[in-house]
Amino acid sequence: MKRKLMCLTLVAIGLASCNGGYKKGDNGLLYNIYTDKSGPKIKEGDFVLANLVIKNDADSVLLSTYDQGRPSPMILPKPQFKGDIFDGVKLLTEGDSASIKLSADTIFKRQPKPPGFKGKFIIYDVKIIKVIPKGTMTDAVFQSTITKYMTDLTTAEKTLEPVKIKNYIADKKLNVTKTDSGLYYVINKPGAGPLTQNGDTVVVNYTGSLLNGKVFDTSVKEEAAKAKLPGLEQRPYAPMRVAVGAKRVIPGMDQSFLLVNKGTKYTIIVPSSLAYGATGGGPIPGYAATRFDLEVIDIIHPKGGTAAPATAAKK
Template sequence: MKKNLMFLGLAALGLASCNGGYKKGDNGMLYNIYTDKSGPKIKEGDFVLTNLVIKNDADSVLLSTYDQGRPTPLILPKPQFKGDVFDAIKLLAEGDSASIKVAADSVFKRAPKPPTFKGKYLIYDLKIVKLIPKGTQTDQVFHDNITKYMTGLATADKNAEPAKIKNYIAENKLTVNKTDSGLYYVITKPGVGPLIAKGDTAVINYTGKLLSGKVFDSSIKEVAVKAKLGSLDQRPYTPIRVAVGERKVIPGWDQGLLLLNKGAKATLVIPSSLAYGAAGAGPIAPYTPITFEVEVVDVVHPKPGAVAAPVKK
């Protein structure tokens, strides 16, 4: 899945105009280099960290690393076909930025075409953030250098997280409460009845966002459609059931739901330590704080004397 997105992303970056300002490369590929730094050009097998926007020639964005909050790391592979985006990347050096247009028909001979895709070209807007040439380094030294660099980025992200949360709260004018664990929350609509307790099942509608405002998941179809989330027809858009306190969801949810009751709505601002941590998940990069808007549709209490079913091994 990620490889397909990256392949599509690198094939779709560029401008929506036809050939204005573009030079013609192999196999009909078009490119326009905006920033041309001196330095070694990227070669197959080099490590590249790239900010990337992928779109069609109607300017409909398919993927953006800016929304995700982290550039994409890549060891440049061999071109999939003559004149593909990987070929075009070899025209660039560290610090360069460019737009690349690749014929959609060439790309989709080798990768599934998204059912909603329209247009003649895939367009890639690229910014080369970092280049680590393979050169004559052994594989071990090369990968050690990549690991050292990426670890430094992760440490910087971790250290920057408190400021990101503080800025988000200020920019959105949220009057938040904070738990001892570091969870921030705002109850936007009070509920009724007792608070949810461990062992209860909470029935929840939710929308998850990055602090940039980019929606990455929602149980509400209208929100998912507006955010152009993938797999729209492959899931039911109904409230989900969460067994609270059983570690089946991220800690920020387990803790935040205990603060709510039936009918309550809240905004949870969750640091990465209570979300996806150092590993990240899908579009959520390592050490990324996230926010959820949640609504407690119902609370189901366990029946008195009920015994939990044994776990099958």
Template sequence: MMKKNLMFLAFAALGLASCNGGFKKGNGGLLYDIHADKGGAKVKEGDFISLNLIAKTDGDSVLMSTYEQGRPILTLLQKPQTTGDIFAGVKLLAEGDSATIKTEIDSIYKKGTRRPPIKGKYIVYTIKVEKVIPKGTMTDTAFNSRIQAYMKVQTDIMKKQEPVKIKKYIDDNKIVGTTTASGLFYTITKPGVGDKPAVGDTAEVFYTAKYLTGKIFETNVKDIAQKNKTFNPMQQYKAIRIPVGVKGVIPGWDEGLMLLNKGSKATFVIPSNLAYGEQGYQIIPPFTPLVFDVELVSIIHPDPNAKKIVPPAQMTLQQLQEQAKQQQAKK
């Protein structure tokens, strides 16, 4: 998991001015500018590191920011994959150091490897090394114990900060709404009419997903995607169909959708225990509350005359045996 987190850095970009003034040259076309040098021991392969970074395109469009996500990247420093890649750049730093590191896109992708869809010549990272736990001569057991102890402290901090962050978001945006018994906060921005979806119904929904910072990380609304510069021509921007109340989505959605009438627009502020919890999911860090702007376009009720099919996993042993006899008789 740690390796995957840092490998993702090789696909993020941070644009700078075209000139390289102030940058020093490293191997493989690597350019770097160290902003703060605390004079500590440099990071070595195998060390545990906590990194904050911001990533942008050459057009200055932010692709990734750990500050916006509210959590640094926690990983083991891997061996450089190619000369002059981001791993080599991080090895120039120590705990507390910060730098801008530029790598040439074409030089870090081997022949036959698909180049990421990033315009410009460079992938450039602005990095702050928050914490280093050196592997040194420690045994794996001792090393892992130190990492787990550090991560537990960070986890406890995040857990305590979450309700404070949610309250601040609601207060700062002057949102008037309701908090349910589970902790879901919602506000109806446009009332709908008619029935509300019930368990077993299917809801057709437009949505925009954001962090508490306001950063949009996902939407199926075409205009918003274009304005946010996240438009993907391969994606179909239309209402998605969600089975309601059957745990097909995060708990905050299951509960929230059943509070809305057809045609309603609403904002959900969902605490992490009703979202992706202490594990997180892909780009969503652990203990991350999320904001969803949703529109309930329509409600599809199940057909009462439809033939009910019992999933194989829920069949009794007797049913499975009877099914096998019937199939054998047809042969």
């Protein structure tokens, strides 16, 4: 009897090793819960706020909320098929962290495969930040509860923004100058000639990033490749031409042009009030300070009093 039990134990260990510590769920779903908190499991219709990294089994990251600087909110929907990612999330509770592994073939039977995708699995690394159970709440009360939670979260982000900027400047040892508007700047390499004026057109290279270091936009192809930005081959990379004072870029960048001359290389730390505001945009969260590294390639003075149009829209 003992020998049989030992054999069964060895078989179980062997199976666990083959799956890399993952347990098996419905339809081939594999999951590994690293932090397992007590509490009710997430149900369909519950509100979930989670950080998420999606990657293939070669560790090539397809999406990361950490890079975006904000966790992702959702109302947990019904599974699209048995054993999908939403079934995986239902194994978790608030505070849990886990990896959920799905067969790429199963997923891409139902949706297009991303260009250049390689691998046999899609892996979701999930950290559940907050759960608001729907329970017996009416839809109106449920939505009101979610709205209050998200509003409180946004208020906290607004309060923390100046602290994050201060800590970032200290950590990076930046010798900044602060303008009356709240813009921070550092001249890394002085230029020559007169300062830029409103109505001039500046030709600049730029790289924009969040304070966590994630690059979200750049005019420099090498920087885009380094940051693994999408659409690398589709976009023509070139210095941006923008009319100063025409409000065609974020206010913080527009203001910075008046502080520099041709040839200047400089860095600006832009509070959200001079950038993307309370709502953010694209990969930029609300109340997020941003960093731009810029180089003024040329300054073109208007002819006949008319400034040239910008070739890049407001980011």
